Amino acid sequence: MRFSHTRWLTSLLCFTFAFAACADSERAADAGETGGTMIVTVPAEPSTLFPPLLSGTQGAAIVGMIFDRLAEIGDDLETYGDRGFQPRLATSWSWSNDSLSIAFALDSLARWHDGQPVTGEDVRYTFRVYTSDSLAVEQKSLLGNIDSVSVRDPRTAVFWFKRRMPRQFYDATYHMYVLPSHLLDTIPMTKLERAPFGRTPVGTGRFRFARWEPGQRIEIIADTANSRGRALLDRVIWSIAPDFGSSTVKLFAGEADFLEQLRPENLAQVARTPSLRLIDNRALSYGFLGFNFRDRRNPSRPNAMFGDPRVRRALHMAVDRERLVRNVFDSLGMVALAPAPRALIPDTAAFKQLPYDVATANALLDSAGWRDRDGDGVRGRDGVPLAFDILIPSSSTSRQRYAVLLQEQYRAIGVKATPQVLENNAWSDAVDSHAFDAYLGAWQPSPGLVGLMQTWASRGSSNAGRYDSPAFDALLDSALTTFDPTSSRRYWARAFQQIVDDVPAVWLYEQRSPVAISRRFITTPLRADGWFVGLADWRVDPAQRIDRDRIGLGTPR
């Protein structure tokens, strides 16, 4: 049998890399850098681990560890061009001269956890799945500018775009985890949702799936053969405890090592617990009191109260947002500036906020004709009281507290606001169908702020309050499509100023989400869009190891 030079060279290279990887791994083990078990306590388990069908935050961390993107966004979450992006499954990429295509060169050593090589066909298949009409994929609407994906050779996938846009690279990499076509492409798209893959996923990440015991736990373990090096921890277990109180008991009793989404009332106890520490984590969410611009019973008419910008401005200026944040979140919150968290606003200094000014708020309401003529403490106009309900989902205790405080602050200016706590589904139903006057909402925008088109632009499908401003729409469009970063910043500042002045909502809070973690762990900085991004590089301090850290990579019984 002839052994070609190419094969010989490939074998030699593989051997060299394998040897180097083993040597690295041994060195790491010698230095006590690998090993350890981390237990994360979570309130709910995901529906599936099939990345395109992942909805909400449950399971995002697990999927993010098992699967890889082509490239990973930088810590500053910059979305313009490819600045700051780090190679993952793609080791390099090249733009075409007209910038309408990007060719991604795949890592030749990258393997699926079943040992198969990663190919361009996997990337093409991934795009097909994420844009399929047969599946309910949340990211599909964000992939509209990608025309197609072709395979130039087994190690090169080419993305073709419809228009030249500043966020082409981000579109091609951020929204999709690459899927194994060799395991999935024989399954019809309509059957993918029910395929066993969703509960036994095979990815390329530095952790691989180990087991899922429904209702109890999901475990991932280090992939020792990974081309980017094994994860330093042996295993991470997500332990499911649906009651938040039980979750905290697990953490404080030492049964769990990590808890996300701490509540203000837990901070003091974490500080008192010697085995735990807090890590600050910028969250990308913001909360607001949204107004309905149209009459909820007759949408062809403007809302009698909120259709008037003077009323909306008065309702904004009557709220002491700083005091409310301190009251509800203590040190875990800050006043929101606009419909985006500070981390994603390009220039927070370039636009002005409406001040807290009760006297001006009263004057604005007087000038709009809303006066308390009968002395009952509630303003009215033409026999209609200035009164409205604030809808709040029952799952959010912080928003319930906000509603009570808002009620009190509005009472001071003669406005009767009544909090209405609704079961989550009923709340969603009312908000989606615009059947409200005001509601307390919260959004978690992704980097790049493309989602603003959906949530606040006049034709945005999630624009529940039907805010309609051609000026804001135009500025937003310019900010998103301008290639020059300086011009873009200017457009963003003007867009935010426009929406702040229009007051479709009172921007209430940005939440910080510090996590509590056992002091045994040495971590990397947390990224705002996902604490877990650097998890494969977290390790256990060798001097603080406990029994469960010493188990090694043994297989479960």
Added chain:
Amino acid sequence: MRAAQGVAVVFAAATLAFVLLQLAPGDPATALGEGVSPELRAIIRAQYGLDDSLATQYGRWIWSLVRGDLGWSRDQQRPVAAVLSDALPRSLFLMGCALSVSLVGGMLIGAWQGARAGSRRDRITSTALLVLYSLPEFWLALLLLVVFAHNLRWLPATGITGEMYAYMGARDQLVDRLRHLVLPLTSLSLVGVSVFARYQRNAMLESMAQAFVRTARTKGLTEPAVRRQAWRSALLPVITVTGLLLPALITGAVFVERVFAWPGMGYAMIRAIEARDYPVVSAGVIVGSAVTAFGAALADIARDVADPRLRSL
């Protein structure tokens, strides 16, 4: 006849649950929570036929049931049968243990009290049982959790097994399972013990006043032998209560399972209701009502065995 009644009850309960859930605000698409676009919700509604009329959906569900297909859980992304086959044995195990402990403990305490009715010890025990009886299981569960898992750290807080269970030896696995059982079992059993003890005590008092007890004493039977005879006669009300207590036990298990993250039927049902996972809720109601009907039938049979006079009624 009993079987036919049972089937009718189960069917009526499941239909009622199906209709009520459909009439409640929201659906599986809204249950995805905030941040989900209306377009995505529309796709999900179309995929699962949620836009169809109530009658169409009901007909589809009944037809699936007839074919033995309980449906697909959208929230858990697996067949409903798989959801139930995981959850049901865990709940039955917990409830079975709780019922046994409640029954044995309650009967022993009640019989002991009945024999000492009116004494100081009887009054103290009655007061203690009344306090236990008044405690909501949810609150009791939280109290036990805080004291024994958080403060004392004697017992694990949640789950059926510990996170490292799969890496333990057989003996350690058994110990781990038992340690995880203690708190949920105690939460469920304490109230049950107080219920059974109160019934058993009262039944014993009535039984001890019966003519056959006086006859036994005049015949010269020893006091323990007399009490044994009286106890057997006092079993009937307790057996009846056992059948009636099953629904309450199931309800209690729902809360206790949530607090201790015991992934049984209670946990599955709460999750399914929140997610508007209609097939799981409907199937859960079928199982719950079937267990209740079966329990009631079993209690009837047990009463017949304990008192042959009832067989002719």
